[in-house]
Amino acid sequence: MLPQAFLNRMESMLGNEYPAFLESYDKDKYQALRLNSIKGDTAQMKEKVPFSLQPVAWAKDGFYYEKDDTPGKHPLHEAGVYYIQEPSAMAPVSYLMEDYDVVQKEAADCQERILDLCAAPGGKSTQIAARMHEMYTSGKWKEQGLLICNEIHPARAKILSENVERMGIANAMVTNESPQRLAEVFEDYFTRILVDAPCSGEGMFRKNEAACEEWSPENVSLCAERQDGILDCAASMLAPGGRIVYSTCTFAPAENEGSMTRFLLRHPEFRIVEVKKADGMSAGVPEWAYFREKMGQVLPEIAQTIRLWPQHLNGEGHYLAVLEKEGTLRQGYCRNGEEKGIPAKDLKVPGKGIVEFLDFAKDTLDPQTLAGLEKNGTYVKFGDQLYLAPKGMPSVKGLKVLRPGLHLGTVKKNRMEPSHALALALKKEQVRYTADLASDGEVIRGYLNGGTFSYEGEKGWYLIMADGFSSGWGKLAGGIMKNHYPKGLRKMW
Known part of the structure; x- marks a missing residue:
């Protein structure tokens, strides 16, 4: 049962299109997965995945699967070959990670530092990581880049970390912090930030009955207020010349056009970027920023934001906006400084933990594999746990960190017990x-x-x-x- 106050608002918003919107709730939800290019060639993966796959128009490597398929109950899921993800939810990262040529040319030697600010359960973080891997291995990026995946809720942060591990990601740091705490550390630091904001979840009503039961007009207002605070933190953490993609899974104007209008009025150093819409995507409506409120300043550029409606395309309801900050992209400065580990390439006398890993690597890994892992890495020890932190990873001092890079293993009585994360990050040709x-x-x-x-x-x-x-x-x-x-x-x- 959809809330009556929600239905009344949607009818006022949509007018003649309201009946088609209602009819979408009588249709089955669309199910999709995204092949993981970190694991190998996605064309070959598609042949090996035993499901009937049809492409998602707005997402590279995204595919719909059939209603009777059960990809979550297959060994290839546990191997990180794919991530099950709602199709509309794949759109924000597609816009975050597209090449924007002017910035790229100005920052040719600048390491990409990307933040997924509200990251759990990890669908968008793992999508970002796959694109980073593709850009680096193709030679378009000189560095593999640093990805920080953050989640404020501890239990959800644990799930996020597990998904980062399952997908074989080596260059990610997983944190469990508030946006406000991160903003204290990372001023003008990130080249790209995804703000997939906590919202009232109206776009998930067809998929998630709990979201429907928890909805209220008061919760919409609370979410909009919370989004303002999160966006302000993101703005302070973005480097000049960088890009933010803001997204929600709600229809509520206060959380979509309203959030973007309020943000631009608070932050004149930002502009909305007009991007190409995939078939079925619609423009935001500037006037909806003040829906059923006293009319304020209407910003025509809000029409360059994007709405995904379930009556127009094969996916749930979403909203997204692409924002860029004025200025030229530059190397970032973290107030925490960089993590003080041992740069692998400079290692001359390995200490305890590292020597055990090197013995394991000598017996188990192809020699070039170790060289590849060490190329941009720094050995970091936490107790008996050994990690390979990505190049330029900020210090973990004062931060709640669940995963500081690639977990290599555990030191046990002069031997190394290799980690599950290391196994999932390796390929067949990299081991003996x-x-x-x-x-x-x-x-x-x-x-x-x-x-x-x-x-x-x-x-x-x-x-x-x-x-x-x-x-x-x-x-x-x-x-x-x-x-x-x-x-x-x-x-x-």
């Missing part, structure tokens, strides 16, 4: 030994549930694969592959 299992077979499902299996080969650590995609570690001894899949991730099928 692999066990490649059929993704539709019982052996891989048994492995993901903690089981051992018979295998013939040299003694040592093996990267367990599902159709060529890394899934975790196993250790072979006496013809039995011992299971090192994390207990907390094991599941019954």
Whole structure:
């Protein structure tokens, strides 16, 4: 049951189009996934994923799947081959990560520093990371870049960190902070920021009944006020010449055209960028900034923002705006300074933790793999945990950090226990030994549930694969592959 106050407002907004909007609620929701280019060639992935996939027009590597498909219950999901994501939710990152030539030319030698400010559960963060990987490996970027994924709620931040791990991301730092706390540390720092703002969730009513039950006009007003504060923090953290993409999954004008109008009036150093709309996308309505309120200053450029309506395209309701800050992009300065680790490329005398990892790497990894991991990395130790922090990662001092880069492993009695994150970040050709299992077979499902299996080969650590995609570690001894899949991730099928 849709709230009557919501229906009344939508009828006033849409007029003759209101019946078509209502009819959209009688249709099935659209389901989609996004192939993960960090794991390999997405064209080859598409052939291996056992679902009928149709492209999402506004998202590179985004595909609709059929109603009866169950991609969340497949070993390739656990291998990070794809991320299940609502199709409209893929749009904001597509605009955040598109090439904007003028800024890129002015900042050719500037490392990209990207913030996903309200990141959980991680769909957009992992989408950003995939695009960063593509830009770096294609040679368009000289550096791999730094991604900071932030979530204010601790439980949701943990889920975010798990998804960053599952998708094999090596250059991300996951934080659990408020926007206000981050703004104290990162003034004029980031080249791009995504603000996928907490909102009243009206666009998810068809998908999520709980959002409908929690809705009220008062909550819409509270969300709009909260968005103003978050956007102000984002504005202070964006470097001159940088880009913010603001997005919501609501229809409420106060949280969309209203939020953008209020922001531009507070921040004249920003402008709305006109971007190309995909088929089915609609323009924002400047006058809606004051819907059912006393009319204030109307900004015509609000028409350059984008609305996604469920009656116009195959997805849920969303809104997005692309903003740029005046000035020229430059290297950022973090008040925390950079993390004081050991630059891998300068390592001469490895200390405890690092020497154990290097011994493991010598026996398990291809020599060029270690060189590739170390190229832009810094070894950082936290107790018995060893990480490879991305180049330029800010100091974690005073910040709540869940994941400071790529977790390499745990030091245990003069040996290294490799991490699950490292396994998922590696490819078949990067390790000495692999066990490649059929993704539709019982052996891989048994492995993901903690089981051992018979295998013939040299003694040592093996990267367990599902159709060529890394899934975790196993250790072979006496013809039995011992299971090192994390207990907390094991599941019954």
